[in-house]
Amino acid sequence: MAATAADSAAPTISAADTTTHLADLKHDAIASEIEIGNLTINESNNKFFHDPESSNIKTITSGDTPYVSAFTFEELNLLPELLKGLYVEMKYEKPSKIQAISLPMILNPPYLDLIAQAHNGSGKTACFTLGMLSRIDPKLKAPQAFCICPTRELAIQNLEVLRKMGKYSGITSECAIRAGFGNEFHKVKEQSIRPPITSQIVIGTPGTIIHRIRANKLSLSYLKILVLDEADHMLAEDGFKGDSVDIMSKIRCVNPQCQVLFFSATFNETVKEFAAKIVKGNHNQLFVKKEELSLQSVKQYKVNCPDELAKVMVIKDRILEFGERVGQTIIFVRTRNSAITLHRTLVEIGYDVTTIQGALKQEDRDKIVKEFKDGLTQVLISTDLLARGFDQDQVNLVINYDLPVKHNHPTEPDCEVYMHRIGRAGRFGRKGAVFNLLCGDADEKIMTKIEKHFGTEIAEVPDWRNEEDFVVALRSAGLL
DNA sequence: AAAAAAT
Known part of the structure; x- marks a missing residue:
């Protein structure tokens, strides 16, 4: 250099x-x-x-x-x-x-x-x-x-x-x-x-x-x-x-x-x-x-979704459709139950993922992490168990299925956890993209507070149904 | 039940 x-x-x-x-x-x-x-x-x-x-x-x-x-x-x-x-x-x-x-x-x-x-x-x-x-x-x-x-x-x-x-x-x-x-x-x-x-x-x-x-x-x-x-x-x-x-x-x-x-x-x-x-x-x-603190190399997006099913559709048909080509993905959820439910839903519609959360036996946790680190699995659903420190070069996409909120103040974002979650992509200067899936006014308000806290503008994906919008987003993140 | 953690 x-x-x-x-x-x-x-x-x-x-x-x-x-x-x-x-x-x-x-x-x-x-x-x-x-x-x-x-x-x-x-x-x-x-x-x-x-x-x-x-x-x-x-x-x-x-x-x-x-x-x-x-x-x-x-x-x-x-x-x-x-x-x-x-x-x-x-x-x-x-x-x-x-x-x-x-x-x-x-x-x-x-x-x-x-x-x-x-x-x-x-x-x-x-x-x-x-x-x-x-x-x-x-x-x-x-x-x-x-x-x-x-x-x-x-x-x-x-x-x-x-x-x-x-x-x-x-x-x-x-x-x-x-x-x-x-x-x-x-x-x-x-x-x-x-x-x-x-x-x-x-x-x-x-x-x-x-x-x-x-x-x-x-x-x-x-x-x-x-x-x-x-x-x-x-x-x-x-x-x-x-x-x-x-x-x-x-x-x-x-x-x-x-x-x-x-x-x-x-x-x-x-x-x-x-x-x-x-x-x-x-x-x-x-x-x-x-x-x-925000990494310049990781592009952040928000997607307004009318309901939970739309979030699932966005993950499967819009993001992962292309996302799989550009590396691995971590989908963050707020609770263990949310992890289990999302896992089940994705499997039901024919999409295979693995999931990690603290209620699993340690040997299962170890196995799931190992498979992901070995590149045997592409998409991992996780609670905030992996929000911090988890280091896997190939993670280029992070999806916030649920936004991180303060446990005693569910209307307030947990900005630190947000920063750590998006930091799972873009390791050591690599390019990455984050998709925040929003559903309803409450989510939008929390998102706005996060933007304000870090002084960053988070680009909006115009239409959750439009495949092209996601292609543009990934391309603009340098991933396609 | 927020999740994590010899809770």
């Missing part, structure tokens, strides 16, 4: 010595914005692929450490085994923007806490994965890094990335997610007689991590780094706030110096404030304006 002007003027993020109070953040008194080159693109032969627009990430440092963004992985002084993992296994060439900015902050002493926001599909996972791998003392066979995630699927996916990246490092890792439920006594029992965890990196869901800590099967004594993936959800009142705080305070008791990293594409004001409160005094922050 051609070097930009910004490349030569290696930006030093100026050290700020002031406090980290929110008032300061608001005044941008200690903020310095930096500009660096575009994301590195690895698969330029992909026809659904283009250079994502350069995005602004606002950097706020505290303490007196100056950071220089890394334009190459070599500058990060990584162990050769890790560099090999990045180049050979991950097929990375250069750090993406968020990686260039955050990795120096993560990897260099004094290992400050970090609150980091970056666009969906921009390479956040690699940031904290590399962070965990680099900070492990290979000789010490004890847990030194935790990563907690909101779903089991995400924990499994993150472990897969970590093992790939760390393939030559010899660092040990495992998932801490619940294996057996209710009547699967043998599995539950298996876990209760398990020996203590010796893996150096543990990635899991909050409940299971707490359970292992309480059972004294997961030592905190050597912990160096804690990662909260999808951090805004992990810290949300109606998310995993209680569990996350519990884990953090247990760690602080034993190990007050443990570095904490919060990563997500979204941070609403409430969560942002809370995160800034619970990190250690000196810490770093990276933020993106919500108006700049």
